[in-house]
Amino acid sequence: MTDRRTAVITGGASGIGRACAIRFAKEGCAVAILDADKSKGAETARHIVRGSGTARYYPCDVANRVEMQQVAATVQREMGPADILVTSAALIPNAESILDMDMDRHDRMWQVNYHGTLHACMVFGRQMRERGQGAIVTVGSINSILPLPLPAYNPGKAAIQRLTQLLAVELGRHGIRVNSVAPTYVLTEGLLAKIEAGQRDPAKIMGAHALDALPDADDIAQAVAFLCSESASKITGVLLPVDSGWAAAVSYKTYAGGVPWDA
Numbered sequence: 737m738t739d740r741r742t743a744v745i746t747g748g749a750s751g752i753g754r755a756c757a758i759r760f761a762k763e764g765c766a767v768a769i770l771d772a773d774k775s776k777g778a779e780t781a782r783h784i785v786r787g788s789g790t791a792r793y794y795p796c797d798v799a800n801r802v803e804m805q806q807v808a809a810t811v812q813r814e815m816g817p818a819d820i821l822v823t824s825a826a827l828i829p830n831a832e833s834i835l836d837m838d839m840d841r842h843d844r845m846w847q848v849n850y851h852g853t854l855h856a857c858m859v860f861g862r863q864m865r866e867r868g869q870g871a872i873v874t875v876g877s878i879n880s881i882l883p884l885p886l887p888a889y890n891p892g893k894a895a896i897q898r899l900t901q902l903l904a905v906e907l908g909r910h911g912i913r914v915n916s917v918a919p920t921y922v923l924t925e926g927l928l929a930k931i932e933a934g935q936r937d938p939a940k941i942m943g944a945h946a947l948d949a950l951p952d953a954d955d956i957a958q959a960v961a962f963l964c965s966e967s968a969s970k971i972t973g974v975l976l977p978v979d980s981g982w983a984a985a986v987s988y989k990t991y992a993g994g995v996p997w998d999a
């Protein structure tokens with residue numbers, strides 16, 4: 737038997753999930769990448785293996801409960817029971833009106849973002865309960881903290897935060913910690929494409945933070961790794977913003993009396 741930890745990353749094929757997969761592999765974990773994107777998922781696993789890490793790609797749709805049960809059993813058989821779970825898989829929308837939104841898209845977003853997170857926590861949480869240990873990090877967003885005009889995504893991220901707290905309390909007695917990270921805008925391929933397409937205004941992004949630099953995907957992965965580490969052994973049920981000061985700055989910078997340095 738090896739004492740190597742098994743880290744399961746949903747959405748591990750790209751962006752923040754990929755950075756988490758690479759980071760946990762560097763920490764010596766065997767990494768299971770669960771993602772719907774077959775070519776990127778396989779490429780991320782190959783990238784880790786080329787760097788002498790251990791990783792396998794498992795194609796799956798996190799929204800599909802039965803598929804998630806099957807993939808969890810396969811991961812357990814091939815890589816061992818999960819010690820770490822990061823739920824990064826999500827669909828990321830553009831701004832839209834509640835009254836006019838497409839309800840099929842709305843429902844699919846809840847299926848992937850909320851139910852997908854729940855399914856992963858259930859199937860891998862059971863493996864952790866069995867052994868009385870484990871760490872889960874759900875990937876929230878600044879949308880977990882304040883309203884933004886994304887009527888399926890925004891309340892979904894708030895719901896994931898509440899789910900994280902419920903899980904933290906229920907699983908705490910089994911030695912399992914459950915936390916969440918709340919990234920601000922991270923310049924992943926997906927966000928850069930949205931900026932390119934005029935769906936995000938870079939000036940608005942940069943003007944909304946306390947720091948003048950945004951986190952990159954590895955900054956988020958480092959926070960996730962910290963929450964899964966021994967250094968965080970008494971931290972559970974928290975939402976850790978990795979937001980360059982967005983939550984502090986966003987109301988301050990819109991104060992009706994102006995900001996002192998602009999006067």
Ligand SMILES: NC(=O)c1ccc[n+]([C@@H]2O[C@H](COP(=O)([O-])OP(=O)(O)OC[C@H]3O[C@@H](n4cnc5c(N)ncnc54)[C@H](O)[C@@H]3O)[C@@H](O)[C@H]2O)c1
Nearest residue numbers: 747749750751752771772773797798825826877921922924
């Ligand atoms: N990039 C940002 O600015 C930002 C900011 C805050 C929070 N987040 C959150 O971080 C997480 C990752 O975002 P990202 O920017 O890395 O996005 P991304 O699109 O690069 O990665 C998401 C991954 O999820 C996978 N995925 C989508 N639907 C799936 C499904 N049904 N089943 C399995 N896999 C599926 C995609 O194939 C993709 O690999 C998301 O939860 C997102 O909400 C991102």
